[in-house]
Amino acid sequence: MANDTSFLTSRLDEAIGWARKYSIFQYPFVTACCGMEYMATACSHYDVDRFGAGLPRFSPRQADVLFVVGTISHKIAPVLRRIHDQMADPKWVVAFGVCTCTGGFYDNYATVMGIDTILPVDVYIPGCPPRPEMVLDGLMKLQDKIQGKRTTGKRPAPEPRPIIGEP
Amino acid sequence: MRLEMNPTDQSHPGDLETRDMLLNIGPAHPAMHGIIRIVAKLDGERIQEADVEIGYLHRGFEKMSETVDYNGVIPYTDRLNYVSPLINNMGYCMTVEKLLGISVPERCHYVRVILSEISRITDHLTCVGASAMELGAFTVFLYMIKAREYLWELVEMVTGARMTVSYCRVGGVKADLPEDFAEPCRKAFAETRKVLAEADGLLTRNRIFADRMSGTGVISAEDAISYGITGPFLRATGADYDVRKDCPYAVYDRLPFDVPVGTRGDNMDRYLVRMEEMEQSMRIVERALRDLPRGPVQVHPETGRPMPAAEMVDLAKVGNIVAIADDSAVTCPTLEGSGRARYPSIATDEKRVFLPPKEDTYGNIEGLMQQFKLVMFGHGVRPPRGEVYFPVEGANGELGFYVVSDGTGSAYRVRVRPPCFAIMSALSKILTGDMIADMIPTFGSVNMIGGELDR
Amino acid sequence: MNTASLIESVTHRFPDAVSASHTYRGDATVVLRRRFLLEVARFLKEDPALQMNYLMDMTAVDYSTFGKRPAPAFFSSSGVAVSPSPQIPDEDPWPGPPDQSRFAVVYHFYSMAHKHRLRLVVPVEEAVAEVDSLTSLWPGANWLEREVWDMFGIGFRGHPDLKRILMYQGFEGHPLRKDYPVKKRQPLIGPIN
Numbered sequence: 001m002a003n004d005t006s007f008l009t010s011r012l013d014e015a016i017g018w019a020r021k022y023s024i025f026q027y028p029f030v031t032a033c034c035g036m037e038y039m040a041t042a043c044s045h046y047d048v049d050r051f052g053a054g055l056p057r058f059s060p061r062q063a064d065v066l067f068v069v070g071t072i073s074h075k076i077a078p079v080l081r082r083i084h085d086q087m088a089d090p091k092w093v094v095a096f097g098v099c100t101c102t103g104g105f106y107d108n109y110a111t112v113m114g115i116d117t118i119l120p121v122d123v124y125i126p127g128c129p130p131r132p133e134m135v136l137d138g139l140m141k142l143q144d145k146i147q148g149k150r151t152t153g154k155r156p157a158p159e160p161r162p163i164i165g166e167p
Numbered sequence: 168m169r170l171e172m173n174p175t176d177q178s179h180p181g182d183l184e185t186r187d188m189l190l191n192i193g194p195a196h197p198a199m200h201g202i203i204r205i206v207a208k209l210d211g212e213r214i215q216e217a218d219v220e221i222g223y224l225h226r227g228f229e230k231m232s233e234t235v236d237y238n239g240v241i242p243y244t245d246r247l248n249y250v251s252p253l254i255n256n257m258g259y260c261m262t263v264e265k266l267l268g269i270s271v272p273e274r275c276h277y278v279r280v281i282l283s284e285i286s287r288i289t290d291h292l293t294c295v296g297a298s299a300m301e302l303g304a305f306t307v308f309l310y311m312i313k314a315r316e317y318l319w320e321l322v323e324m325v326t327g328a329r330m331t332v333s334y335c336r337v338g339g340v341k342a343d344l345p346e347d348f349a350e351p352c353r354k355a356f357a358e359t360r361k362v363l364a365e366a367d368g369l370l371t372r373n374r375i376f377a378d379r380m381s382g383t384g385v386i387s388a389e390d391a392i393s394y395g396i397t398g399p400f401l402r403a404t405g406a407d408y409d410v411r412k413d414c415p416y417a418v419y420d421r422l423p424f425d426v427p428v429g430t431r432g433d434n435m436d437r438y439l440v441r442m443e444e445m446e447q448s449m450r451i452v453e454r455a456l457r458d459l460p461r462g463p464v465q466v467h468p469e470t471g472r473p474m475p476a477a478e479m480v481d482l483a484k485v486g487n488i489v490a491i492a493d494d495s496a497v498t499c500p501t502l503e504g505s506g507r508a509r510y511p512s513i514a515t516d517e518k519r520v521f522l523p524p525k526e527d528t529y530g531n532i533e534g535l536m537q538q539f540k541l542v543m544f545g546h547g548v549r550p551p552r553g554e555v556y557f558p559v560e561g562a563n564g565e566l567g568f569y570v571v572s573d574g575t576g577s578a579y580r581v582r583v584r585p586p587c588f589a590i591m592s593a594l595s596k597i598l599t600g601d602m603i604a605d606m607i608p609t610f611g612s613v614n615m616i617g618g619e620l621d622r
Numbered sequence: 623m624n625t626a627s628l629i630e631s632v633t634h635r636f637p638d639a640v641s642a643s644h645t646y647r648g649d650a651t652v653v654l655r656r657r658f659l660l661e662v663a664r665f666l667k668e669d670p671a672l673q674m675n676y677l678m679d680m681t682a683v684d685y686s687t688f689g690k691r692p693a694p695a696f697f698s699s700s701g702v703a704v705s706p707s708p709q710i711p712d713e714d715p716w717p718g719p720p721d722q723s724r725f726a727v728v729y730h731f732y733s734m735a736h737k738h739r740l741r742l743v744v745p746v747e748e749a750v751a752e753v754d755s756l757t758s759l760w761p762g763a764n765w766l767e768r769e770v771w772d773m774f775g776i777g778f779r780g781h782p783d784l785k786r787i788l789m790y791q792g793f794e795g796h797p798l799r800k801d802y803p804v805k806k807r808q809p810l811i812g813p814i815n
C-alpha cells in the first residue's frame with residue numbers, strides 16, 4: 001500500500017482488486033496440445049469456475065485476461081498481437097505452456113520463441129503441458145497480481161539479435 | 168440496389184440485385200479449433216464457396232526430426248495428434264522397427280495395443296464432446312471430459328504422464344504395465360460406459376441435435392476416396408476400410424472386434440460411428456487384458472533379492488558387482504516395469520537398438536558398453552539405409568509414417584501422412600451448399616487436430 | 623496381388639517408363655521417369671487388376687546430403703576420430719537414392735479392393751524442378767502438391783492454384799530443403815529470434 005493514498009481510495013482500490021480477481025473473463029487463445037490441459041482445467045475435475053474464471057469470453061472486447069495456450073507460429077503471431085491490442089485495459093496475459101513461455105523444443109524456422117517477444121506477459125506457466133494443478137497455481141498468482149493492480153505494461157524494446165543463416 | 172416496396176410480392180425476384188458476402192471465420196476461433204481460417208462466400212445463409220486456409224500451427228516436425236536421433240523424434244510424435252498420443256508413438260516406432268527389421272516380444276505388442284485403444288477412446292471422447300459443446304450441449308462436454316480424466320489417470324499410472332507420454336521406444340516400450348492394472352482399468356471403463364450411455368440418451372434422439380446433424384456435411388463414398396479420406400469419416404459414408412482389419416499389424420488380427428460402418432455420410436452417422444468405435448475399443452482392451460501373455464520372469468528365488476536402486480548403483484560404482492549380480496532393483500512405480508526381470512516382455516533382443524536394464528548397465532561390462540554405444544554422441548540407433556512406409560489406424564484414419572534412413576544416427580527424412588489433412592482438403596467441397604450454421608457440426612465432426620494437420 | 627506381380631504389371635505395361643524397382647522390407651517400389659507419371663498414375667487407378675483408388679500420400683525427399691552427413695567423431699577436438707559403429711547388416715540392401723538428381727517425389731498408392739500398396743518414386747533434378755499434377759485424377763492431390771511446393775519448391779504443371787499452404791505467403795525459401803537452416807526465421811512481427 002502506498003503511503004500517499006488516503007484511506008478511502010486505498011480501501012476502494014482493494015475492493016476493486018478483489019472484485020476483479022474473482023471475476024476473470026478469460027480469452028483462451030488456444031492453438032495446440034496445451035488446449036487439452038486447458039480444457040481439463042476448465043472442466044469438472046479441476047474446476048476453474050470456483051476461482052471465478054469459469055466463463056470464457058470469445059471476443060477480445062469482452063475479455064480481460066488473455067490466455068495464450070499452445071505454440072505460436074510466425075503465421076499466427078500477427079493475429080495474436082491484434083487480439084491483444086483489441087482488448088481493453090486493464091488486461092493481463094498468461095503464457096500457458098512452455099511453447100509460449102520460451103518456445104519449447106520447437107526451435108526452428110516456424111515458431112516464435114516465447115510470446116514475451118511480442119506481448120507483455122504477466123504470468124508464465126511452464127510445462128509441456130502443465131498439469132492442471134500448475135495452471136491453478138498460476139491462476140492464483142495472477143489473482144495476486146490483479147489484486148495489487150500491477151500489470152506488466154508496455155515492454156521495453158528488445159535488443160537486436162543476429163539472424164541465423166546470414167553471413 | 169432497388170428494393171420492392173411490397174414485401175409480399177414474389178412476382179419479380181429478379182429485380183433485387185444481390186451480391187455475395189465474404190465472411191472471414193478467422194484463425195482465432197472459439198477454443199479447440201483456434202487455427203483454421205475459412206473465408207466463406209455467402210449468398211444469404213448459404214455457403215457458395217469456402218476457402219480453407221491452414222498452416223497456423225506449423226511447427227516444423229519434419230525438419231526437427233532430422234536434427235535429433237531416432238528415439239528423440241518420439242516426443243515430437245506425441246504432439247502430432249495430441250489427443251491420442253500413443254497411437255502416433257506406436258506408429259513411428261513400428262515404422263523404425265520395420266526399417267531395422269526387428270520384432271518386439273508379444274507382450275509388448277499387447278501393451279501397445281491396449282494403450283493405443285485407450286488413446287483412441289480419449290480422442291473420440293474429446294471430438295464428440297467438443298462438437299456437442301459447439302452445438303450448445305455443454306453438459307455432454309463436461310461428462311465426456313470427466314470420462315477422459317479417468318482414462319488419463321489410467322494412462323498416467325502406466326506411463327507417468329497424462330497426455331504427452333513418449334511411452335514407446337524403438338524396439339519396445341518404456342516400461343511394462345503395473346501389476347495392478349486390470350482393476351483400475353475395469354473401473355475406468357465402467358465409468359466411461361456410464362458416461363457414454365448418458366451422452367447417448369442426451370444426444371442421439373434429441374430433436375435439436377438430430378436436426379442439426381442429420382443431412383448436413385454430406386459426402387459420398389467415391390468423393391471421400393478420391394480425396395484420400397480414411398477413418399471414421401470414410402466409414403460413415405459406407406466404405407469399409409480400417410487399417411486394423413485390412414492390413415493388420417501388432418496383434419489386431421487375434422483380437423475380435425467390429426468396425427462400425429455408416430450409410431449416409433452426414434454428421435449424424437459420423438457421431439454414431441465414433442460412439443460405437445469407443446465401445447469396440449473398450450472391447451479390444453478387455454480382450455487383450457485377458458489374452459496378455461505371461462508377465463515377467465521371476466528372479467532367482469535363492470540369490471536374487473530386491474534392493475533399492477540407489478543402493479545398487481552405489482555398490483556398482485565402487486566396483487562391488489559380485490554382490491549385486493543376481494539382484495533386482497526396486498525403483499519408483501513408473502519405472503518399476505523396466506527392471507531386468509521385465510525386459511524380456513517389453514524390449515526387443517537386438518542389442519544395437521534398446522538400452523539395457525540398469526542392473527546390467529551398472530553390473531557388467533557388456534551392459535555398460537551397450538549403454539554407451541546407444542547413448543553417446545555419434546553412436547545410437549543406426550538403422551540400415553533404406554526407406555519404409557508403415558500405416559497404423561489413427562483415430563482420424565490411416566496414419567502413415569514414411570522414414571528414409573541414410574545409415575547415420577538421425578533420420579534423413581521423416582514424413583507423417585496426416586489423416587485429417589485429407590479430410591480438411593475435402594472440407595471446402597463439403598461445406599459448399601450448406602448453411603453457415605451447418606459449418607459448426609461439420610467442422611466439429613472432422614476432428615481437426617492442429618498438431619497433425621499442420622505438423 | 624503380391625509385390626512382385628504388382629511391379630511386374632507396371633513394368634510390363636510401361637517398359638521404358640520404369641528405370642528401377644525394388645521391394646525393400648516388403649514395400650513394392652517403382653522408380654519412374656517423370657514424363658510418364660500421369661499415364662502410369664491413370665493406369666494404376668483404372669486398371670481392374672490394380673484398382674489403386676487411393677492416393678494415400680505424396681511427399682518429396684531432398685537427397686543432396688545423402689551419405690555426406692559426417693558421423694561426428696567422439697573426441698573431435700583432440701583429433702582422434704572414432705569409426706562409427708557398423709550398421710545393422712542387411713541381407714537385401716536398399717539400392718540407394720533413385721538417381722543422381724537432387725529431389726525425388728514419392729507417391730504412395732493403395733487399393734481398397736485388392737488391399738495392396740505401391741510406391742512410385744519420381745526423380746526430379748534441381749534445374750527443372752517440375753512434375754505433372756495429379757489433380758485431374760485425384761482431387762486430394764491438390765493440397766498434397768501445394769505442400770510439396772511449399773516445403774521443397776517442386777512445381778506441378780496443371781495444378782489449379784499452386785500457392786503456399788503451411789507457411790505464410792511472404793515466406794522466402796523452401797524450409798524442408800537441406801540447405802535451409804533449421805533456425806532461420808523470417809518473422810512477420812517481433813524481433814528476429
